[in-house]
Amino acid sequence: MTRSSPASRLRRPRATVISAALAVGIASAIGLGIAGCGALGGGTIDTAGKVRFDRALPIPPLAKPTIDATGSKVFDLEARAGTTAFRPGVETTTWGFDDAYLGPTIVAERGDDVRMRVTNRLTEETTVHWHGMHLPARMDGGPHQLVSPGEVWEPHWRIDQPAATLWYHPHLHGETEKQVQLGMAGMVILKDRAEEALNLPRSYGVDDIPVIVQDKRFDAQGQFTDAVGGFIGSIGDTLVVNGAIGPYLDVTSETVRLRLLNASPARTYDFGFDDARSFSLIATDGGLLPAPVPLTHIRLSPGERAEVLVHVVAGERTTLRSVPPDLGVDRINAGMNAGNDTLDVLQLRAAAVLTPSAPIPDQLVALARWRAADADVTREFLLDGHEINGRQMESGRIDETVELGALEQWVVTNTMDAPHSFHVHDVQFQIGTIAGKTPPPELAGWKDTIYLPPQTEFRLLMRFTDYADRNAPYMYHCHLLTHEDHGMMGQFVVVQPGQHAGTVPEDTTAAGSGSGPRQEMTHDH
Ligand SMILES: [Cu+2]
Numbered sequence: 001m002t003r004s005s006p007a008s009r010l011r012r013p014r015a016t017v018i019s020a021a022l023a024v025g026i027a028s029a030i031g032l033g034i035a036g037c038g039a040l041g042g043g044t045i046d047t048a049g050k051v052r053f054d055r056a057l058p059i060p061p062l063a064k065p066t067i068d069a070t071g072s073k074v075f076d077l078e079a080r081a082g083t084t085a086f087r088p089g090v091e092t093t094t095w096g097f098d099d100a101y102l103g104p105t106i107v108a109e110r111g112d113d114v115r116m117r118v119t120n121r122l123t124e125e126t127t128v129h130w131h132g133m134h135l136p137a138r139m140d141g142g143p144h145q146l147v148s149p150g151e152v153w154e155p156h157w158r159i160d161q162p163a164a165t166l167w168y169h170p171h172l173h174g175e176t177e178k179q180v181q182l183g184m185a186g187m188v189i190l191k192d193r194a195e196e197a198l199n200l201p202r203s204y205g206v207d208d209i210p211v212i213v214q215d216k217r218f219d220a221q222g223q224f225t226d227a228v229g230g231f232i233g234s235i236g237d238t239l240v241v242n243g244a245i246g247p248y249l250d251v252t253s254e255t256v257r258l259r260l261l262n263a264s265p266a267r268t269y270d271f272g273f274d275d276a277r278s279f280s281l282i283a284t285d286g287g288l289l290p291a292p293v294p295l296t297h298i299r300l301s302p303g304e305r306a307e308v309l310v311h312v313v314a315g316e317r318t319t320l321r322s323v324p325p326d327l328g329v330d331r332i333n334a335g336m337n338a339g340n341d342t343l344d345v346l347q348l349r350a351a352a353v354l355t356p357s358a359p360i361p362d363q364l365v366a367l368a369r370w371r372a373a374d375a376d377v378t379r380e381f382l383l384d385g386h387e388i389n390g391r392q393m394e395s396g397r398i399d400e401t402v403e404l405g406a407l408e409q410w411v412v413t414n415t416m417d418a419p420h421s422f423h424v425h426d427v428q429f430q431i432g433t434i435a436g437k438t439p440p441p442e443l444a445g446w447k448d449t450i451y452l453p454p455q456t457e458f459r460l461l462m463r464f465t466d467y468a469d470r471n472a473p474y475m476y477h478c479h480l481l482t483h484e485d486h487g488m489m490g491q492f493v494v495v496q497p498g499q500h501a502g503t504v505p506e507d508t509t510a511a512g513s514g515s516g517p518r519q520e521m522t523h524d525h
Helices: 004-010 020-035 176-182 331-336 481-485
Strands: 073-087 090-097 106-109 113-120 129-131 156-158 164-169 186-191 208-216 238-241 247-253 255-262 269-273 279-284 287-295 297-300 305-311 317-322 343-355 377-384 400-403 407-414 420-424 430-434 449-452 457-463 474-477 489-495
Touching (some): 186 255, 238 343, 269 343, 377 400, 377 420, 407 420
Parallel strands (some): 073 113, 106 186, 247 343
Antiparallel strands (some): 073 090, 129 164, 255 305, 317 343, 474 489
């Protein structure tokens, strides 16, 4: 493999000047790809049938809130460092929340007032972003809400969105991939009456199971290494599910609900079962679909979630397996970017006697489709290299100003031949069209993150209904974490109709919660 081949693919001719920072970013991305030369991007990994499944799937504990004087549910989360024995006798340095790896699952109900008390016991700054959450920008935990070592950050808001599977993770500019890779991630389960009215499995850890999937690579000393990767970022060769390598789940009911979360930095999965059985997709990023969708596999790029219902019969075993995802890229790009891998994830072991489960409901929740023709505003976002619309994120620059209440149409296109993705903070959007066509059912529900295959136009419809604040931005960005770290991100503010964007303070950490140090948001790479 020569340098010219990927370079020409990555650096398309463009009218704008490629910044020095981008050039460095691209060079390092190519360098990562080349690092495993001979095994570019890690080569093809196939663990089908080779995983031992000798550990019970750990279930992250539920965070136990206290109720404060105002009636808010207060969740304490402590970011801390530690070690984890992924393999017997080998301690790997890891970070987590309240634990050495990953964090507790936060459960909250629509209408709850929540307060997150995040204590940073690390020796570095961090932030905690509530991915998929509708909340004020100052509570969002993006790059502006720095939490310094020893500080406590207390964002608070009212849960006001449908039942869904969300998650939390750091969003520290330039350090997100590293901190997530070390283990800083946890699930959020939101509940509401519409979901509770349905006959669905919802007994946490029994028939309602978080499945947090991450790919890792260990060095000779048993420590995490990001030495092998592709343009997409760090690529692991070992799956860790809820913090365990090769786990099995004892299924005790006829139907089990899996909440799949791709918490990997770069890898896209295509989840299905080794026996090609059908399952029912009931929810995507932002909540339930109008009706269950029968599928045999579902593609999830980093940050995406899916809730699926799986039927089992007594005594059987079946394996959740990721097969090579359709990334929409050519063979060489697929090979460089974890597109050819087959990975066993989790074995389901059905008990000899199963608790009967209710039939899956025919209908779930109403979902009114927005029409592109009704859009008040249309914005275009072109993703290329590590830039969106030819620019990288600058902490003091507002890229888009959104008026409260408007129906927004965001036209998003990956103009490269390599993978990207797109995530919008604060809202759940609907995909209006993909390359001019109606989206398939699995992409027709509420989404906050999408995979962007090359040269494909996505029209996203969204509405910002709350929390106008002209001085505090939300982010939109590629959710391939190394791209995000390289500044493939933009900032938008939501304003009252007629208002202009204000000035962004460098640190918009919520007042009264310990103000973080004012520091430049540039990091060397
Ligand atoms: Cu990207």
